[in-house]
Amino acid sequence: MRVNLTVNGRPQEADDVWEGESLLYVLRERMGLPGSKNACEQGECGSCTVRLDGVPVCSCLVAAGQAEGREVVTVEGLAEYARQRAAGRTPGAPEARAGESASLDAARRWQAGGTDSQTGENIELAPIQQAFLDAGAVQCGFCTPGLLVAADEMLERNPDPADEDIREALSGNLCRCTGYEKIMDAVRLAAARRSEGATT
Amino acid sequence: MDFLRPASWEEALAAKAEHPTAVPIAGGTDVMVEINFDHRRPEYLMDLNRIADLTEWEVGADSVRLGASVPYTGIMEHLSTDLPGLALASHTVASPQIRNRGGVGGNLGTASPAGDAHPALLAAGAEVEAESVRGRRLIPIDAFYTGVKRNALEPDELIRAVHVKRAGGPQQFSKVGTRNAMVIAVCAFGLALHPGTRTVRTGIGSAAPTPIRATAAEEFLNAALEEGGFWDNGKIITPSAVKRFADLCAAACDPIDDVRGTAAYRRHAVGVMARRTLTWTWESYRGARRTTEGAA
Numbered sequence: 001m002r003v004n005l006t007v008n009g010r011p012q013e014a015d016d017v018w019e020g021e022s023l024l025y026v027l028r029e030r031m032g033l034p035g036s037k038n039a040c041e042q043g044e045c046g047s048c049t050v051r052l053d054g055v056p057v058c059s060c061l062v063a064a065g066q067a068e069g070r071e072v073v074t075v076e077g078l079a080e081y082a083r084q085r086a087a088g089r090t091p092g093a094p095e096a097r098a099g100e101s102a103s104l105d106a107a108r109r110w111q112a113g114g115t116d117s118q119t120g121e122n123i124e125l126a127p128i129q130q131a132f133l134d135a136g137a138v139q140c141g142f143c144t145p146g147l148l149v150a151a152d153e154m155l156e157r158n159p160d161p162a163d164e165d166i167r168e169a170l171s172g173n174l175c176r177c178t179g180y181e182k183i184m185d186a187v188r189l190a191a192a193r194r195s196e197g198a199t200t
Numbered sequence: 201m202d203f204l205r206p207a208s209w210e211e212a213l214a215a216k217a218e219h220p221t222a223v224p225i226a227g228g229t230d231v232m233v234e235i236n237f238d239h240r241r242p243e244y245l246m247d248l249n250r251i252a253d254l255t256e257w258e259v260g261a262d263s264v265r266l267g268a269s270v271p272y273t274g275i276m277e278h279l280s281t282d283l284p285g286l287a288l289a290s291h292t293v294a295s296p297q298i299r300n301r302g303g304v305g306g307n308l309g310t311a312s313p314a315g316d317a318h319p320a321l322l323a324a325g326a327e328v329e330a331e332s333v334r335g336r337r338l339i340p341i342d343a344f345y346t347g348v349k350r351n352a353l354e355p356d357e358l359i360r361a362v363h364v365k366r367a368g369g370p371q372q373f374s375k376v377g378t379r380n381a382m383v384i385a386v387c388a389f390g391l392a393l394h395p396g397t398r399t400v401r402t403g404i405g406s407a408a409p410t411p412i413r414a415t416a417a418e419e420f421l422n423a424a425l426e427e428g429g430f431w432d433n434g435k436i437i438t439p440s441a442v443k444r445f446a447d448l449c450a451a452a453c454d455p456i457d458d459v460r461g462t463a464a465y466r467r468h469a470v471g472v473m474a475r476r477t478l479t480w481t482w483e484s485y486r487g488a489r490r491t492t493e494g495a496a
Contacts, residue, residue: 001203019201019245020235041236043229043298044382058297061232063225065203066249150296171381172295 005067007031008077009091014064023067024048024059027074035075035145046173049146050074051081056153058172075145078152082126085156128152131190132183139177147173151187159194161187204246209253209331212358215246217333220355222246226254226269227301229294230310254305254360263366265329268305268359275304283364285320285371285390292316292375295382305359308344311351311410318345318411319390320373322403325365332356338363345410369393370484372477375405376461376469386461389449389473393481398422398431402474407453407466417448417474434489437482442475449474 003014003026014030022041027033027050036059037047043058050059051073059072073081073091084091125133128151138144147170154161154169161169166187167180175183204222206212216222222244225231234240248254254269257279264282266275272290276299280287286304293299293316307315308328327338330353341362344352353359371392377383388405400421402414424441425431450471455463 019203020241022232022236042233043294046295046297049297055300056297057301058229060236061228061298061301063203063228063232063235063245063247065205065245066225066228066247068205168381169296172297174382 001065003064003068005069006071007033008073008080017064019063019065021064022060023050023052023062023064023072026064026067027059027072033074033076037142037145039142043172044174045143045146046150046170047143047146049149049173051149051153054153056150073149075148078148079124079126079129082128082152083124126152127193128155128187128190131193132186135182135186135189137178137182137186139175143173143175143177147175147183151190155187155191155194159191159198161191163188201242202244204244205250206246206248207250209251209360212246212248212251213331213333213356215244216358217356219244219246224248224309224358227271227298227303227306229298229302230306230312248358255303259366263326263363265361265363266304267361268308269303271301271303272299282366283320283324284367285324285373285392286317286364288371288373289316289320289375289388289390292373292383292385292388304362308351308359308362309353311345311349313345313348313408313410314385314388314406315411316375316385316388316405319388319403319405320371321362321364321390322411322413323390323392323401324367324371325392325394325401327363328352328359329361329363330354330357331360332358336360342413345412348409350410365394367392369395370481370488372481374473374477376473384460387453387455387466387469387473389470389477391474391477391481393485395431395485398426400425400478402449404449404453404470406460407455407470409454412452412454414449414452414474417445417452420448421445421478434486436486437478442478445478446471446475 001017003017014026024036027036036050039045039047041060043061048059049056053070081091128148132138150170150173158165204215206215223242224246226248254267256267257270258265259282272293275290276287304317307317321341326341328344330337330339339352346352373390375388376386385406387407390403392401400418402418404412450467453467453470455466457463
């Protein structure tokens, strides 16, 4: 079957989608967006977390057909999403999207190995992404995309979270490398930078 | 596999009548796991997400009509006053991502003995609104669970909503697991005080082939509270009565040994949760009485 949906601000179409296929599979295998990770396929690990019409969900548990006509934001679109939010525009709204750069095509062109992408230099990341790098909250990196999407959404709702709020918001995202202290540090850092930015 | 996309409830009922084997999918938190793991290959998958009515709720005089697809997040945010037991249970479901998608309709459809909503529904008192092209009926929650992952729905029926009694007194929910999140219940217990009818209702999860009420324990406690005039005098319930209630709740269980826990542990834990939830709710009831009397 054919599925039409909006991914990171751009209308997309997927053909020959199997009826039992997950949104995660469509994103990774049909749209070339491997940022959302495939680990448990049962909603336990959160590494496939995306925003579906703004709401954080496990994309492995959304049937592709259920995403028909809906808006999806993946980790590849997070920086642009955050930029539009900071500019006071409704992220994902069609008028705000025209001519913006973080398209699916741009995300597809992205390659690991370039100096910039390895170091993060000269690439404007979302504040939460920058905070994860600065706090050393990334080890193997497999859980990171899901954590970024979930943490970014929490900070959108709750700019000044208590530690319990962070723990609860990230309770559906498992990390098996670092433990969670650096991740907590990163989210606290992003929140602190945001409140500093708001007061200056 | 065919993917059915009814745009309205009427279309969904017609599709289910035409294809009784169609598996409804809403939040997908049960169905997609089975498909991802190749445990299930339904002939038809029927998406209910396009039916907006299913995500709405209405607060009536006596009960809340809760749409089958209202996500747990919505129950926690909007219904914690009217349905406190269910809101507490909702908060223990998995993780934010799952609570954003899953709802009570799916919990009832799956009818797992470990479903978190069941003890709260049993304790509060509820009816499941099932519908087919043949008509609509309300199934009392006590009659809904018919076996392990089996329910009273006919093949052509869909769950439209669940009607849950609005709380007339304190309610509690307790769940045993290895962590605070992402955990399937080892066992769970719901308890609701109904001062209007001077009754206490219970719900036990994951400790029998289906979710159950501890009816013998309820009958004992209702009689003890009545006899001692507790609903009026607001005294602390006699410890021996609390213990007897907890023992009867444990005795109501018919658990199994499995990877999550032994039958003996489940029985013990249900007794502990029964004692605690009764104590918590009764303290809350007494506190509310004192406040009311103080103001009068």
